[in-house]
Amino acid sequence: MRVDAFDFELPPDRIALRPARPRDAARMLVVAGSGLHDAGVRDLPAWLRRGDCLVFNDTRVIPARLEGVRGGRDGDGAAGAKIGATLHKRVDLRRWQAFVRNAKRLHVGETVDFGAGVIAVAEQRLPDGSFVLAFQGDEPVELLLDRAGTMPLPPYIAGKRATDEADRADYQTMFARADGAVAAPTAALHFTPALLAALGEAGIASETLTLHVGAGTFLPVKADDTADHVMHAEWGCIDADAAARLNAVRAAGGRVIAVGTTSLRLLESAARADGTIEPFTGDTSIFITPGYRFRAIDGLMTNFHLPRSTLFMLVSALMGLDVMRAAYDHAIAEGYRFYSYGDSSLLLPDG
Template sequence: MRVDLFDFDLPPENIALRPARPRDSARLLCVGAEGPFTDHIVRDLPGLLRAGDVLVFNDTRVIPAQLEGQRGEARIGATLHKRVDLRRWQAFVRNAKRLREGDEIAFGAGVTGHAEARHADGSWTLFFPGEEPVEVLLERAGRMPLPPYIAGKRPTDEQDRADYQTMFAAKDGAVAAPTAALHFTPELMAALADAGVRTETLTLHVGAGTFLPVKAEDTDDHAMHAEWGTIDAATCDRLNAARAAGHRVIAVGTTSLRLLESAAGEDRIIRPFEGDTAIFITPGYTFRAVDGLMTNFHLPKSTLMMLVSALMGRDRMMAAYAHAIASGYRFYSYGDSSLLLP
């Protein structure tokens, strides 16, 4: 399928550089299989769902995975995107042409990384020596890895450490936030519970590959970066029971959706999963695990634009995005949200 089928023009002023405050005051576009689109705010969500629906959240926690350092006179930037083991991370490297295997990079605050191996996609494995956990080193020397479309317009600051983290964040490992869940607050969660909406969590450590542009002209030629995730047996049992009882499973965010679909078989049963997934969902895919999706608005020609088009139909999503742009919705990680119910 041609990648340019998922292109659209987005005015720069529609790109959000800060989140809505309070978080649940962001706008919410409701998109059904047919009929008019309806405009709401996230706080309206309890009235848009049914008692018995299950929202599935990703409890990954974003680590400050953006590092700036020196190798001799050369400035080297590194964005960690996938853990290899306790002391090694795979990283996208800026100014990588100045790096050789065995080089040491000084990232400041007493943190160094060794360039161990270059990969075919241009990324590097970096080894962090020492006794302290790598996460401790990152808290000292790293910055929150804001998406390029935000970081290119303003510097990362201390406020982003709170803003770019969901209320569900519990397990270190993501280098990008599961942004659909940024809109939730304790007050909204209480209102959802009062409405009979249930919640579950899983873990998918989002990688920086989520921001990489699709450079291929055809979707068949695009290689997804793998991300690690897990969902346990008890959670699977509850989700399967909910669907068997006629209730809907609605993923909060494309990361939750991708792990649920990775864990489900052709029989539509969700099974325990732990490991890497590189699932790539494009139109024509048959969904096995989810009945809806809450998600922010995505980049043109991105794998996530393809995913939502697979769920709702390309023409329906292009029309929804045209409505959102014309109505002044805010796009991308800090932007507004949509509720997609096929």
């Protein structure tokens, strides 16, 4: 399909720069079949059924954005160009793939001093222009990032205001457990213990999986046709017990509702043709566009996405492009807040 079919105009003032407080006070647009209903996140239990199951991503965002100065090839610390790095995928215990700002000034073999005793070697330049950075020393890289890194807010927020201490908590879900994401699974940012308790009282179960969201989720689709786009890979895991519980939900007539496109993509990666979810550990680069037949999920709770993005393509595959265009037109007209810190939508293909 043509990528420009997924374009739309969004007024800049619709982009949320801070989350709703409390989190579950955000609005929620329910798209049930082709119908649109204005609601709030706290109304979620009323829109689900007893026996349904919400699936959350328990990845934890690490402070993966670093600012440093290029050194020499022997780590002599000589003053040089300013280098910015956003880690996006772990290679091993000491090495990460990173998108680099001012990459033309950095060469393989040179060091970057990120301050606070954090130094990395530019070990390899990858075909897409990113680098493999090898961090020096024996401390876990997560500790180094806690000292020198900042939260990797999306460009549409970071370009409008500075990252601050509030973002350390705001850009983390209540389910965050497994270190490794460089972008939040933002649909779950709306959840609070009170909302989770209300869902439990309504007979709605919850399950968790892990998908370490990469910064590639914000990369624009540069191809003119979706068939020519290469999707970024992210590491995920669904254990055998979780897979069995989710299969039991559907066997009993309940629905599996993914909370966020990250949960959805991993569930679909782990599903067989008959919809059975199998245990999964490894990378997924699944790219979902209209025409895709969903196997593992029956609905999706998600925020509002960027135009021409793989995520808007995904929701259009689930609900239909015309339906999602109408939903986004309605959300813009009604003042819904967009993107990571914005409001939510609940997409139910069967109404």
